[in-house]
Amino acid sequence: MEQTAPFPVIEHQRAVFPEGVTLDCGAVLRPLSVAYRTYGTLNAARSNAVLVCHALTGDQYVAERQPLTGRGGWWEALVGPGKPVDxxxxxxxxxxxxxxxxxxxxxxxxxxxxxxxxxxxPWGTDFPSVTICDMVRAQKKLVEKLGVDRLLAVIGGSMSGMQVLEWAATYPEAVFAAAPIAAATHHSAQNIAFHEVGRAAIHSDPDWKGGRYWEDGRIPAQGLSVARMVAHITYLSEAALTRKFGRRLQGASAVTFLEDVFQVESYLRHQGSTFVRRFDANSYLTITRAMDYFDLANEHGSVTAAFANTPTRFFVASFSSDWLFPTSESRALVRALNAAAAPVSFIEIPTDKGHDAFLLDEPEFHRAMGGFLAGAARALGV
Amino acid sequence: MPEAPVQYVAKNMRLDLRLIAEMIPPNVRVLDIGCGDGALMAQLATKGVDARGIEIDMQAATEAVSQGLAVIHGDADNDLAFYPDQAFDYVVLSRTLQAVEKPREVLRQMLRIGRHAIVSFPNFGHWEMRLKLLFGGRMPDTETWSRPWYETPNIHPCTILDFLALAEMEGYVIEHWLAVDEKGLKAPWRRSVRLANLFGEQALFQLRRG
Known part of the structure; x- marks a missing residue:
């Protein structure tokens, strides 16, 4: 059975900005709260700060136990003592x-x-529509409050790669190095289409109630779960699914339409049902829309114009089996950066793990990220 | 300036890198096409050069990026077109010209995006090649040209005279040139192009647009 009650409210460390923030859509969110976590120590020169952005369904618990799920941080492979993001x-x-x-x-x-x-x-669906740039504005306020004028680096994959690009385009002087990973300068029509299937699943759940599901203490668990299942397929690859599950059956080989027959179905259902215990459906609608709106070229005239005379150095990486943010998109970004004469490193990591590879154990990627950050740190004397 | 690391001599590869490094003044902007793991870039960085690289081999590119170098995975045939005019002071193509699809177009792009081009290539006119082809009747197989014809990446071999003819046809000015032997030592045939074409195992040219 799907859990249909909302997940418990827990305390998070947050910074509150009473003046709020003006969004791209014109609305003002007042006050603005930004929940965050920090790791390590800011040096006296305030020159060693690295902002890690999170993806669509990620959170601020990048390198520690997630309080709701009890699972480890989502980028613990990369971030921690002695790790590439040291x-x-x-x-x-x-x-x-x-x-x-x-x-x-x-x-x-x-x-x-x-x-x-x-x-x-609660805001519910009355929450104003936000953009990737709005997310970055909120992060900028936090970074300033923490006493950092210039970040040594801003890094992130997928939607967080979009934030990285927005950071470098909007606040170039505040970003010494930028690493957009498995990302793109705009959300493709195919990606918007997949998002829309997820949103349609949420909308069609009777428990969604036009977004006012908080009124009777329920959540659109079925719709959100289906949204997650669809999205999860796009995070993997055909090769990875075949390697993990093949055509193996889940239980008895009875011909049935009702139960899980293949292991891959059971896996997806599990992904869906665990997701609804930690993620809010209206947030999912809001954030997927923000991704869909993202189009750097449209914002700045062209991608090259977005980075004209940029002082920022870039590290772009893609993964060979990623079909959600394919290498061709990263290469197009690299060429636009070259056209802007920006210093840029770019590699494609060979892997069969699809888009999710950016979160997983990919030693070559981790070594390259570590080298890029170490190079930036050397250049700044950190 | 530090000497090139001994290992490059020992591996008998990219021997011309030291000579190229000597040709490039401090504090300029350089694009190294076919930069490998970034050996030349790392050396140039020691004299304040802002060096960028392009490498076709993913492993080598990853190695270079892991050292913090601004290297992209790409190739001379497809990626040069995206750089703006005159973005670099020097564009380097070391021992790669013979392996690109369109050498003439690559040279044009190099001199579009850079004020100077530095090009090195193995000289197919070397006496050993000529003798082997003349007496063996087979594609020459030497230390430099070590791969059989059916799997060599060197699809556009040329001689020093061939290169001079192309430069003349394109109206390029040759600012410096020299022929070197396999150990990377300058060969003393500077006075005669024909002798250099016979005895030089590698050639090194610095060009600019006329």
């Missing part, structure tokens, strides 16, 4: 995105009016 050396910051559901201002938080007066109900 928390003994760098001051690592990770913030929950605007519109998220781990403590930052989002659809599940209490609604406020333009003067910041609480309205006694």
């Amino acid at each position: 928390t003994d050396r760098f001051f690592v910051i990770c913030a929950n995105v605007l519109g998220g559901c781990m403590g930052s201002t989002g659809p599940g938080e209490e609604m406020t009016d333009e003067n910041g007066v609480p309205q006694g109900r």
Whole structure:
């Protein structure tokens, strides 16, 4: 059975900005809360800060136990003491995105009016639409509050790679090095299409109730779960699914339409049902839309124009079996950066793990990321 | 300036890198096409050069990136077109010209995006090649040209005279040139192009547009 009650409210470390933030859509969110975690120590020169951005369903618990799931940090393979993003050396910051559901201002938080007066109900679908740039604006406020004028690096994969690009385009002087991983300069039509299937699944769940599911303490678990199942397929690859599951049957080989027959079905259902215990459906709708809106060329005239005369150095990496953010998209980004005469490193990591590879154990990728950050640190004398 | 690491001599590869490094003044912008694991770039960085690289071999590119070098996986035939005009002071193509699909177009691109081009290539006009072809009747097989014809990446071999003819046809000015032996030592045939073409195992040219 799907769990249909909302997940428990837990405390997160957050910074509150009473002045709020003005969004691309014109709305003002006041106050603005940004939930975050930090690791390591900011040095006296304030020059060793690395901002790690998180992907669509990630959170600020990048290198420690996630309080809701009890599982390890989502990028522990990369971030930690002695790791490529070395928390003994760098001051690592990770913030929950605007519109998220781990403590930052989002659809599940209490609604406020333009003067910041609480309205006694969650935002729900009245939460204004946010963009990747809005997420970055919120992060910038946090970074400044933490006393950092210039980040040694901003890094992230997938949607967080979009944030990395937005950071470098919007605040070039504040980003010494940028690593957009398994990302692209815009969300493709195919990716928008997959997102729309997920949103349609949520919308069609009777428990969604037009976004007002909080009223009777239920969540659109079925719809959100299906959304996750569809999305999860796009994070993997045909080769990885074949390697993991092949055509193996789950239990008895009875001909049935009702139960899981193949192992891969059972796996996807599991992914769906665990997801609804940690993620808010309205946040999912908000953030997938933010990704869909993302188009750097449209914002700046062209990708090259977005990075004209940039002082930032870049490390772009893609994964060979990633068909959600394929290598061709990263290569197009690299060529646009070359056209802007920006210093850029680019490699494609050979793997069969699909888009998810950026989160997994990929030693070559980790070594390259470590080398890139170490090079940036050397250049800044960190 | 430090000497090139001994290992490159020992491996008998990229011997011309030291000579190229000597041709490049400090504090300029350089694009190294076919940069391998970034040996030349790393050496240039010691004299303040802003060096970028392109490498076709993914493993070598990954190695270079892991050392913090600005290297992209790509190739001369497909990636040069995306750089802006005059973005670099020097564009280097060491021992790669003979392996690209369109050498003439690559040279044009190099001199579009850079003020100077430095090109090195193994000289197919060396006496050993000529003798082997003349008496053996088979494609020459030497230390430099070690791969059989059916799997060599060197699809456009040329001689020093061939290269001079192309440079003249394209209107390039040859600022420096020299022929070197396999150990990377300058050969003393500077006075005669024909002798250099006979005895030089590798050639090194610095060009600019006329």
